[in-house]
Amino acid sequence: MYIYSFEQEVPAGWSSDGQSRLSISGDRYKDGAHSLRWDYKERPRLTVSGPIGFRPFQEGSVSQARDSFAVWIYNPRPLQDKLTFEFGRSGRGQADCRFDFHLDFRGWRTVWAAYERDMDGTPHPDMDTLTIHGPQSAGEGTLxxxxxxxxxxxxxxxxxRDFQAPAVNLRADNAANAHWLSLYAFERLERCLPLPDEVTPEQSAAHLKMNERYEVFFFRKRNVAPDDIERLEHDFAAYGISRRGDAITGRPVELPFFDHFPAADKERLKALANSVQLIEYTKLMRRIADVYRSADREDWKRKLAGMFIDLVDHLEDQGWAYGSSQGTVHHFGYSFREYYPAVFLMREVLKEHGRLELSRRTMYWYSGTGRIHTPLAEVEGNIDIFNTTLHGMLASLLMLDETPYKVRELSAFRLWLSQSLLPARGLRAAYKIDGSAYHHVNHYPAYAVGGFQGVTPVMYFLGGTPYRVTEEAHKTARRALLAMRLYSNKYEWLVSLSARHPTGKWALDPEPFAYMALAGTPDGTRDIDEEVAAAYLRLAAPASGESSDTVRRLMAAGIRPEADPSGHWAMNYAALALHRRDSWLAGVRGHSRYLWANETYVSANLYGRYISHGHLQIMSQGDPVTNEASGYSHDGWDWNRWPGTTTVHKPIAELRSDVRNVDTFSGFEEMLISDESYAGGLHLEGRNGMFAMKLHEHPKYEGTHRARKSYFFFDNRIVCLGSDIENAESRYATETTLFQNHLAGGNEAIRLNGEPPVDEFPYSRKMELDNPASILDNKGNGYYIPRGQRLSVSKATQHSKHQSTDADTEGNFAAAWLDHGTAPDGEGYEYAILVGVGAEQLVRFCEAMRSPDEAAYRVLNKDRLAHIVEDRASRTTAYAFFEANESVDIGHVAAVDTPSMVMIREEPESGGLIVSAVDPDLRLYEGVEEDQYDEHGNRIEVSLYSRRWVHAESKEHTLRLTLKGRWSRKASDAGDAVRIVSHADDRTVVEWTCKDAMPMECRLEKSL
Known part of the structure; x- marks a missing residue:
């Protein structure tokens, strides 16, 4: 038996020294209604005889879990002493391994200790004895x-680790989840800022302003009725909290994870524990705080104050106290965040009952406020912290007495937060120079929403005070927030950005825009940021015509809603390009050797392998625009056919992910990367742009699958090219999907080649294109497909699987795709999309494409080296250079020395050129990373969290572009990063100092 709960009698095999006594007690318990009481005297010892059950970890196991010991201890009085747990083999005379557990606490505490990592000595599979050495200096007592x-x-x-077991899991302080687990390390950081001599009047005024703003933000004033009091009393009573003398008992308060329970016994032990979930407990505290602050009857207030103090004391007794880590605190922030405003709102009651400093210290500990003293060079932003604990950090400082210590702590908080908001290097969180918002080492809007909900109010609280964040930090967070309204339309973001939650329902929250606006301009010169305010007014405009106080305030200041964004944006830290006109958004996403292709968990995104294989989505339908109205619907979705992707069309069973726990840096999750560094986008004058990638699927599934893909955006025209499509899959066809649109009704029509609408259902047609073809889909988008390709069109009921539960799903869809056959070798494609056109416009476009002089675009090159497209209307030529090429000789470009993207627009009035270029390689490391390959040279699955380059800074690289003719630089926002270095033989060499895959452009004029 490896698990002990003490309900009936002292278990067999348990014994103590002659001076101690073991018994079963109902005074304290962590599960059931009893625990083991150990009344000890001098130098006590408790022995447990029986197999320990330890087994060494076996490399290559499906799970990375390690055998561990766990126990709860209740100490009625703090002792400057310890318990020592020793594990050994009977008759051997010495322990195999041991660890210490400090007793300087009152209440419940726990420890989780891994045998092979967190203990001194070497554990042995035959261990059959646990000896607990009690306090050596305490005389007599009880545990x-x-x-x-x-x-x-x-x-x-x-x-x-915590104050009781500081040697546990030391590596966690440098791991991906350190922001949760490093509470002990944060608490021990040295305070580097000097202590000021006094609190200035300006600082005192700032403290008062921040207090007022914090309280207004959190306090939900309401009309209180007797039913409200009765409901709170009923919910409080369910926790079974009672007092006997100075002791308090009640149901255990736990996190929801129960990670230490063996799978076979988890449900039984959870039922035995009969615990209260921490999140429900703290929500009750928050509800009581709101009602207490709203109530006007003294008898109600006394009753509510009594309940709140009982909740505080019971929580403390349960081990949710300063210095305690509950075995684990991973992801605990979501469960504890209501505690912070509850305590802040009840601070006067806590002070009256002598609990204020105790609760403030608990808040300081669990919010990890000590992290504010991290050396700035080591600070990393984190969306989890912004979302769940940032408000607690600030509250724990605002509740300090008005002393120089408070000034120092708030000053440190300002510096730490400012550093956290700066553009992060490598794949570090939280915000990037291009507006990407990072979590799980990639751009992740679903987490970014919570991060903005947390950080923007704090920026507002600090705004206009000496503690406001620095200008650059403010600009960075502002840029990331404004970017969210670019890749979302109007509220929902592109499905390609949904990571492991491809529901199509995730959406931005307008409120962070309000707080960012009210935080003032980044330079601090204006109280309201009018650009952000205009964005907020567009997003917050209610259909009912009713408006909030903030809306009325901004409108009274003369600010009006912005127009729908229009332009083109490249976000290469997200491998993302965005193109907008009117009210529609087209976005394309890829992946690379730095940025994962998919995030999949054991019960999330099970079929999303291809979600960023060049996924081109058009969001244009609905009021407001939504993913579903624009064609995406989960039920029945063919997970092979993300629009714009080139994929091997596999049966659903073979498409299902095989999720593994590949190392100790990660859990059961899949984040596959490519070995190609070329993926990203470029914009020109903020109006048009392009995206390109070298697609190479991970060998975990189809490592022979490759393609070179490009997308060129000119106003409402998107030109899509593919070349060098190859793989060895001879069973299933390789396809490039033009569209897959949900049909709200089977009679929703599509049109082929200008013929009458196809409103029949089901419908299927395959065509070998001897002539160009056209399709008008059921969402108002036109497709032009040149001759020489195999086109398939379908309207059908599709059968699929739920991305999370594996349940069967079905739905009606229209789809079109290009068939490249099985085991393609050197295949390619070309098609163009006209967004939001009518049938007549599509016909005119197709007719114009027959004439070289009238064609809207021309493909000048499409091979392994480059895809090059000329757009007639905008006089723009766009180049996707997949390889360096010293003999390009197309358009204005003679040569290029780096795989890159270039766009050149001719200015007919001046005869000049506008040139934009980017090296899309993030350049976080050079060469080949050897540990991504096995002994046979085959690439293997690795965890991104294990990569040394995740935190590396992007390296500078010089791109040399040789243009035909003699040119001189007229203007450039890039400064010295773009420069002309030579003229020779009627050629001009322009150098671009590239970093962070950021596009740069310049204006050139003819040079004599």
Whole structure:
């Protein structure tokens, strides 16, 4: 038996020294209604005889979980002493391994200790004795023990050290989840800022202003009725909290994870524990705080204050206290965040009852406020912290007495937060120079929403005070927030950005725009940021015509809603290009050797392998525009056919992800990367742009699959090219999807080649194109497909699987795709999209394409080296250079020395050129990373969290572009990063100092 709960009698095999006594007690418990009581005297010892159950970790196991020991201890009085847990083999005379557990606390505490990492010595599979050495200096006393697990497998990332067990999981302080688990390390950081001599009047005024703003933000004033009090009393009573003398008991308060329970016993142990979830507990505290602050009857207020103090004391007794890490605190922030405003709103009551400093210290500990003293060079932003604990950090400082210490702490908070908001290097969080918002080492809007909900109010609280964030930090967060309204339309973002949640329902929140606007301009000269305010007014405009106080305030200041964004944006830290006109958005996304192709968990995004294989989505339908109205619908979705992607069309069973726990840096998750560094976009004058990528699928599934793909955006025209499509899959066809649109009704029509609408259902047609073809889809987008390709069109009921549950789904869809056959070798494609056109416009476009002089665009090159397109209307030529090429000789370009993207627009009035270029390689490392390959040279699956280059800074690279003719630089926003270095033989060499895959452009004029 490896698990002990103490309900009936002292278990067999448990014994103590002659001076101690073991018994079963109902005074304290962590599960059931009893625990083991250990009444000890001098130098006590408790022995547990029986197999420990330890087994060494085996490399290559499906799970990375490590055998661990876990126990709960209740200490009625703090002791400057410890327990020592020793594990050994009977008759051997010495322990195999041991660890210490400090007793300087009152209440419940726990420890999770991995045998092979967190203990001194070497554990042995034959261990059959646990000896607990009690306090050596305390004389006599009592301890309670409950829920002891001799051996249980625990994810090695989750064990958390604290004041009781400071040697546990030391590596966590440098791991991806350090922001949750490093509370002990944060608390021990040295305070580097000097202590000021006094609190200035300006600082005191700032403290008062921040207090007022914080309270207004969180306090939900309401009319209180007797039913409200009765409901709170009923919910409070369910926790079973009672007092006997100075002791308090009640149902255990736990996190929801139960990571230390063995899978086979998890449900039984959860039922035995009968615990209250921490999130429900803290929500009750928050509800009581709001009602207390709203109530006007003194009897109600006394009753509510009493309940709140009981909740505070019970939570403290349960181990949710300063210095305690509860075995693990991974992801605990979501469960604890209501605690912070509750305590802040009840600070006067807590002070009256002598609990204010105790609660403030608990808040300071669990929000990890000590992190504000991290050396600035080591600070990394984190959306989890912005979302769940940032408000607690600030509250724990605002509740300090008005002393120089408070000034120092708030000053440190300002510096730490400012550093957290600066553009992060490599794949570090939280915000990038291009507006990407990072979590899980990639752009991740679903987490970014919560991050903005947390950080923008804090920027507002600090605004207009000496503690406001620095200008550059403000600009960076502002840029990332404004970018969210570019890749969202109007509220929902592109499905390609949904990571492991491809529901199509995730959406931005307008409120962070309001707080960013009210935080003032980045330079601090204006109280309202009018550009952000205009964005907020567009997003917040209610259909009912009713408006909030903030809307009325901004309108009274003369600010009006912005127009729908229009232009083109490249976000290469997201491998993302965005193109907008009127009210529609077209976005394309890829992946690379730095940015994962998909995020998949064991119960999330199981079929999303291809979601960023060049996924081109058009969001144009609905009021407001939504993914569903624009064609995406989960049920029945063919996960092979993301629009714009080139994929091997596999049966659904073979498309399902095989999610593994590949190392100790990650959990059960899949984040596959390519070995290609070329993926990204370019914009020209902020109006038009392009995107290109070298597609190479990971060998975990189809490592022979490759393609070179490009997308060129000119006003409402999108030209899509593919070349060098190849793979060895001879069973299933390789396809490039033009569109897959949900049909709200089977009679929704599409049109082929200008013929009458196809409103029949089902419908299927395959065509070998001897002549160009056209399609008008059911969402108002036109497709032009040149001759020489195999086109398939379908309207059908599709059968698929739920991305999370694997349940069967179905839905009606229209789809079109180009068929490249099985095991393609050197295949390609070409098609153009006209967004939001009518049938007549599409016909005119197709007719014009027959004439070289009238054609809207021309493909000047499409091969392994480059895809090059000339757009007639905009006088723009766009180049996707997949390789360096010293003999381009197309358009204005003679040569290029770097795989890159270039766009050149001719200015007929001046005879000049506008040139934009980018090296899309983020250049976080050079060469080949050897540990991504096995001994046979085959690429293997690795966790991105294990990569050394994740935190590396993008390296500068000089791109040399040789243009035909003699040119001189007229103007450039890039400064010295773009320069002309030579003229020779009627050629001009322009150098671009590239970094962070950021596009740069310049104006050139003819040079004599």
């Amino acid at each position: 309670y023990i409950d829920q002891l697990l001799l051996c249980t497998p625990i994810d090695p990332r989750f064990h958390t």
